[in-house]
Amino acid sequence: MAMSKAQKKVLKEATSERLQKINSAIIAEYRGLTVSELTDLRVKLREVKAEFRVVKNRVARVAIKESAEKAAPLADKLKGPIGLVLAYGDTAAAAKVVLEFAKDKENFKVHEAVMDGKAISSADLKAISDLPSREVLLARIVGTLVSPHRGLVTVLSGVPRQLVQVINAIKEKKA
Secondary structure, X not given: OOOOHHHHHHHHHHXXXXXHHOOEEXXXXXXXXXXXXXXXXXXXXXXXXXXXXXXXXXXXXXXXXXXXXXXXXXXXXXXXXXXXXXXXXXXXHHHHHHHHXXXXXXXXXXXXXXXXXXXXXXXXXXXXXOOOOHHHHHHHHXXXXXXXXXXXXXXXXXXXXXXHHHHHHHHHHHO
16 A cells, blocks of 8 residues: 655654664565564563564665665665665674574574664674674773782782781791
């Protein structure tokens, strides 16, 4: 059934609003999947602050060109029956969910992505999904920053400790 201009305008505005909020977007072909399989994907994506949307390609192109510069590299890639995975949170977590889902479903194919306004191939997306989560990376950075200080504190506390041990040994020898 054809959409009226008013319906397309509402859909375009909703799409542009979503695209303005994203950190990244992934184009995926979903042909041949059942509704329950797509529902499973949507549930998993919701857990990592992302969503899977099937949007008319023309409406999405217009929304990108008018108000979503972050997703501009995707405008030319919107061809055929595709869906958009819109990640509002951690891009790596969303990529992990999508690629894990694609592993199990041969009909689900990940084509390209955009992250911070730059196009990313599916191979680069795989590399991003192999990264640890943001929290783990931040913990590693903090550990790297703290370890020289911890070593310095250990060395500096070793001198008084040895002095106390020498004094204790002298005391035991005299006793």
